[in-house]
Amino acid sequence: MYRRLDSGDDDVLGFEVEGTISQESFEELLEEVRHGIDRSGGVRLLLRVHGWPADETPMLGERLRFAKEHFHQIERYAVVGDSRIVEYLTTLADAFVDMDLRFFESDEEDQAWAWTRDRGTSQEASA
Template sequence: MTTHVDEKIYGKVMELHLNGTLTKEDYARFVPDTEELIRQHDKIRMLVIMDDFHGWDAGALWEDIKWDAKHFNHVERIAIVGDERWQKWMTGFCQPFTTATVQYFERDHLPEARAWLGD
């Protein structure tokens, strides 16, 4: 299965749409944009929308760990939107790796997720 990552930036909010399995190459595409956003705003917010998302391959997981360690204090809020139980579980799993407030939203609550990030 191929991965598809779309990103959009609204002020200090980065919106990532993920499907498939995330790879190291995917990180190479969107990490520079997150780092530029951090340079501009110091603290950012992220909306991660998972649609038929299957997780990370080993290379992507390593890139994610490195990014989390480097930007531990640069993310204020993370809204995770999905429709599977493991995605909701992942919200709690992520909490020790960031100072951000992390909240899970069901797919049909996407407008609420966007509003929460804008508060």
């Protein structure tokens, strides 16, 4: 399941994903992101992830395809979680996509929100 998190900013979208997310719910989440992109021209995302369900792996390809199609419209992407698998996949993806993508531990969520909202230069903030 997923739920929208209140970010307080039109171009900053936050979502929490817990357990298995159905294909239908996943499509709804992507539609919310597309709508944010259409409204603002670009978005900043924060995704709070709890664990990594084994049955999520098949949808990983679709998530990567979406990111590839829209990466130039996603200015920053913070992933907050408690799973080493999520941290590893975030770090791996960051090496292959041209967007600011960063992993934060669960207890660093306040820093993740601050980083996501920060309008400073991307390279300096992630260094």
